[in-house]
Amino acid sequence: MKDNNFEFIFGLGGFVVGLIGLGYAYGSRKRLNGICDKLDSTIDNVSKTIDVDVPDYIVQEAIDKAVERRVQQETTNAVRKISKKIEDDIDLKVRTEIDVRSSTIRQEVKNKIAEEVAKISADDIADEIREEAKEKVAEKFDDELDDILSEFNNNLDHVSKIYSSIADKMAGIGSNKDFKISLG
Incomplete structure (x- = not known):
């Protein structure tokens, strides 16, 4: 029974400490959010009153880099599209040419085989056998x-x-x- 009371008291103490920790975390978060809101409004007010002059060469350099990246992307895309189009055109032409010439090639192969078979002598084969x-x-x-x-x-x-x-x-x-x- 004594162990049960000890475990109960220990568990209750842990629960209370946990609740205190949650309360502290919630309060800290609320205070930090308040501070962040004040900082945001102060920064917005300060930035409205201050004019920042950016030199033209920095702006021009940023524009040039952005244009260069965009040109590189577009060039790569264009090369990819053109390469794909050329591959498709070559594939189509090769398939078409094969279809057109396949009957001629078949006939030529048949004729060549017939010539070679005609050259084989039955007597030579019989002698070999x-x-x-x-x-x-x-x-x-x-x-x-x-x-x-x-x-x-x-x-x-x-x-x-x-x-x-x-x-x-x-x-x-x-x-x-x-x-x-x-x-x-």
Whole structure:
């Protein structure tokens, strides 16, 4: 309960300090606005009674700079517009010319292709195909011959071992048993 009272009192104190701060800020703002209004009216009254002479060269310099900036802007805009117009005109002319010449170009391309195709000899193509077919068959045959040779060498090696074993038996090498061959 004691903690609750402390928190309540502390919160109430913070609230009161906040209200005081708001009141002070509002009052300060009101006083500063009053001072600003007095200064504005005083400045307006003083400026009505004082004549300020600006030398002609300063005025002329300001006018020249303003004219120069405006001329630069207008020149840039004009160049942009003219460039866009020229690009559009060139684009239109190119498209029109392409449309006009496209059928002629198509026909010329067809004629050129027909000429080149006519130059191709059927016999030359047949000879090229035969040569390529021969090479492919020779490659395949070489691969198969390599396989057959490998198999033959393996079989020959086995036969050689068998004959070697028979020869050893006949010579009596390896065992003391009699060697007999029967044919039936």
